Amino acid sequence: MKGRQLVWAGVLVLLLGGCVATPQQQRAERDLEEMKRRLADLERAVAARQQDQGLEGRLGNMARQQADLQVALDALRVELQKSNGRLEELSHQDQSLRDDLTLLRDDLGLKVAALEERVGKLASAAPPVVAPAAVAVPAPEALYEEGLQLIQKQGEFARGMEVLRSFLQRYPQHELAVNAQYWIGEAFYGEKKYENAILQFQDVIQKYPGHAKAPAALLKQGLAFHALGDIKNARVILQKVIDSYPKSEEAGKARERLAQWPAR
Numbered sequence: 001m002k003g004r005q006l007v008w009a010g011v012l013v014l015l016l017g018g019c020v021a022t023p024q025q026q027r028a029e030r031d032l033e034e035m036k037r038r039l040a041d042l043e044r045a046v047a048a049r050q051q052d053q054g055l056e057g058r059l060g061n062m063a064r065q066q067a068d069l070q071v072a073l074d075a076l077r078v079e080l081q082k083s084n085g086r087l088e089e090l091s092h093q094d095q096s097l098r099d100d101l102t103l104l105r106d107d108l109g110l111k112v113a114a115l116e117e118r119v120g121k122l123a124s125a126a127p128p129v130v131a132p133a134a135v136a137v138p139a140p141e142a143l144y145e146e147g148l149q150l151i152q153k154q155g156e157f158a159r160g161m162e163v164l165r166s167f168l169q170r171y172p173q174h175e176l177a178v179n180a181q182y183w184i185g186e187a188f189y190g191e192k193k194y195e196n197a198i199l200q201f202q203d204v205i206q207k208y209p210g211h212a213k214a215p216a217a218l219l220k221q222g223l224a225f226h227a228l229g230d231i232k233n234a235r236v237i238l239q240k241v242i243d244s245y246p247k248s249e250e251a252g253k254a255r256e257r258l259a260q261w262p263a264r
Contacts, residue, residue, distance in 0.1 A: 140171045144180055157187035178204060182213040185220065194224040215245035219254055231261065 138146070144167050150160030164180040164187075171177065185200035201217040201224070208214055222237035238254040245251050 140167065140174050140176070143167045143170070144176045147180065148183055151183055151187050151190065155190065157190045161187045178208050178211050178213050182217055185217060189220060189224060194227050197224045215241055215248040215250035218244070219250040222254070235261065
């Protein structure tokens with residue numbers, strides 16, 4: 001029992017002795033704290049150095065950008081000088097052009113003045129102009145009657161057609177316009193221009209089938225075919241006169257003609 005107490009007392013002494021710091025341990029702790037402090041100072045220095053290097057890099061970039069801007073500015077100055085030179089040249093040319101235009105205007109002014117003077121002299125020397133007498137335009141009925149007399153009475157078919165065409169040109173809507181067209185066909189027939197007569201009569205037949213001149217135009221068209229030796233078509237057309245206008249005077253004439261022509 002006493003021996004166990006001695007052992008436990010020794011262990012206790014050893015434990016208590018381990019808790020008391022020796023001078024060597026104290027120095028080691030101080031050295032460790034000093035190293036920690038120096039390490040912290042060194043880290044701060046490194047961080048500051050890195051910041052300085054970043055700032056130097058930015059300053060270098062700014063310096064390069066400034067140099068580039070300076071080069072661009074110098075180029076713009078050169079272009080500005082060139083532009084000023086061109087503007088001065090254009091201004092000089094513009095002034096020259098203005099001078100030329102001024103001379104041209106003065107020259108034209110002198111020429112116009114000279115021409116006006118000559119015109120004034122000619123006007124004063126020229127005899128007075130007498131207005132032509134107004135030409136009397138005949139009445140439509142008189143003009144139509146003139147053409148009709150030339151064709152019917154005087155046999156002047158060309159002049160008669162000319163007068164009737166003038167009538168149609170002046171009075172295309174007149175009630176005698178259809179008659180004028182029919183008598184132009186009669187003028188062609190009188191000149192033995194049977195093809196022209198056939199076409200003229202056909203114009204009357206197609207445009208005015210209900211007019212009183214339509215059966216006369218159809219009858220004269222058949223006679224024109226007969227004059228050309230086309231008996232077949234001539235008979236067909238005269239029969240058409242009888243069929244289309246049975247009560248007309250031309251229908252009786254068509255029957256007489258058909259009776260005279262031998263059947264073929």
